Amino acid sequence: MDLESPEQQAVRAAARKFVANNIIPRADEFDKSGEFHEYLLEAAKASKIFTMAIPTEYSGLGYDARTQALVLEEWGYGCAGMGTTLAASILSMEAVLIAGNDEQKRRYFAPMLNTEIGAFGLTEPDAGSDVGAGTTTAAREGDGYRINGAKCWITNGGVASVYVIFALTDVLKGTKGLSAFIVERDRSGFIIGDKEHKLGLRSSNTVYFELKDVHVPVVNLLGHEGDGMKIAMKTLDTARPAIAALAVGLAQRCLDECVEHLHRRFPHKPFPGQTLQFKLADMQIQVDAARQFVRHTMALRDAGMPFARESAISKTLCTDMAMTVSTQAVRLMGSYGYTSELGKFMRDAKVMQIYEGTNQIQRLVISRAVLAPTPKAVPLSSAGAS
Ligand SMILES: Cc1cc2nc3c(=O)[nH]c(=O)nc-3n(C[C@H](O)[C@H](O)[C@H](O)COP(=O)(O)OP(=O)(O)OC[C@H]3O[C@@H](n4cnc5c(N)ncnc54)[C@H](O)[C@@H]3O)c2cc1C
Known part of the structure; x- marks a missing residue:
């Protein structure tokens, strides 16, 4: 029984060709150098593949989950590091798809339509599996929030243009006081730190960063306070x-x-x-x-x-x-x-x-x-x- 529709077969074939031409020949080189594969973003531009998780009403490819899985499998076949770049960007977009309003979706997806990428910032130096141990805060101030804290091991952390960042809006409530924010990379106080030196996934960009008095407007809060x-x-x-x-x-x-x-x-x-x-x-x-x-x-x-x-x-x-x-x-x-x-x-x-x-x-x-x-x-x- 053929489990893939003709459309899915075409997507898989295109992804396979892209991987064969652009990823497999250079995966070893980038694994050895540990440099981010910037060239790949440019190569992906024509295929719009970085927009596969964005619904068509926001000008993305709007692939369903099964079709996205076919592409991810092909990327994993070529290089898991490069595939992780795509997967982590989608991860951040999913948060916006789940909790964002129409305006937030438009704004967040706009850079992705131009083959820029996103990042998802949850993990902190003392909060990995135990998300509740996080200490990054977002204090309400005027027309927005002032975010302070640090995130580590963030995929695409040094190369993304937009981020979904989790921070406590109420430190007394633990995880019930956690909220999610869209944070643009060019905001003052967003300080990209060291790259993590990894055993594998070496071409994937994984970094530590700090948020020092980063101000975001209220319209950057995803959902409500405490929804994080x-x-x-x-x-x-x-x-x-x-x-x-x-x-x-x-x-x-x-x-x-x-x-x-x-x-x-x-x-x-x-x-x-x-x-x-x-x-x-x-x-x-x-x-x-x-x-x-x-x-x-x-x-x-x-x-x-x-x-x-x-x-x-x-x-x-x-x-x-x-x-x-x-x-x-x-x-x-x-x-x-x-x-x-x-x-x-x-x-x-x-x-x-x-x-x-x-x-x-x-x-x-x-x-x-x-x-x-x-x-x-x-x-x-x-x-x-x-
Ligand atoms: C390459 C890479 C990319 C990453 N990208 C991102 C990213 O984009 N965004 C992001 O937010 N994070 C990212 N992370 C962080 C990753 O999600 C965390 O490392 C992971 O959740 C584990 O947290 P930890 O490393 O602090 O381990 P710890 O939580 O300190 O765990 C250490 C060990 O204890 C075990 N353990 C902990 N608690 C329990 C428990 N209750 N019961 C049983 N066992 C337990 C764990 O399984 C593990 O074996 C990335 C990590 C890596 C390595």
Whole structure:
């Protein structure tokens, strides 16, 4: 059964071509230099692909979640670092889609239509998994808010033009006092700090930044004061399956690289022993199963059904799978697999188990759903196939 519509097949084919021409040939170079892949934004301009999450009424491509997943998978196949740039920008847009009014959406999406990117600033030096430990504040002042604090590990943090930033409007209320704001990069007091030096995703821009008396007008508040935690959690629900799609692409690439290498290494004889072949089979089983679960999660979202539980499962399932498959790929390719070019997949896979909420935190979310009085599981077949 063909699960992709003709339109989706065309989108996948275009994304694959873009990745083959623009990402795969330069991924190793940017991984080695650790520089941000600025050139890619320019290359993406003609395809408008950076606007795929923006609804058509705001002049974006307006792809549904399943179609976005196809593109993300292809990006993950090419380079997870470059794919993360796109995914993190979409993450910030999702917050605006969830909580923004019409004017805010127009304003936030305008730079993206010009191939600029956004960032999502939740994590702080002392607040990662425990969002409630954040100390960034937004004090009401005159016609706006004065934001003070610091954010760290923010993807696109040094290269975005607009940000969604979370800050406490009421420090006494904990997470109930958290609010979300649109913050433009050129506001006075927005100070971009050091780049994080990472094991993987090296071409992705990840930075620390400070907000020192950054003034934003009231119209930059998303939703109402105190809505921040709800907005952050709903946004992350939409983003986790996107990371899962990147992970599927990365794992498929590992498998393809392995097969190619093994054909080269053992050209005139069958691969040595069944062990090797069975390992390849196991890798393909895991990749295919993970891909189907992402598709299922996206179908639930497109159908307007609850998908928070499936979002957490897809993130955990696919990123753990990518870690296993990429490690296996290094093993199967011997010393060739240990080159920085191919070892990159394993380095990149590792972070997927950490960002957008660690897989331990996802297991907390999933176990809560499992233990809830009314199970919310949706049968795999009931959300539509395409
Ligand atoms: C490359 C990269 C890009 C990132 N991009 C962004 C971004 O764009 N925006 C953003 O806001 N953040 C971003 N982050 C931050 C990321 O989301 C956090 O690092 C992540 O949520 C984990 O927080 P932490 O690093 O503070 O770990 P901690 O919260 O300190 O956790 C440390 C360990 O303890 C475990 N742990 C913590 N609490 C519990 C618990 N209650 N139960 C069980 N185990 C627990 C964790 O699973 C982990 O293994 C990024 C991180 C990286 C590495």
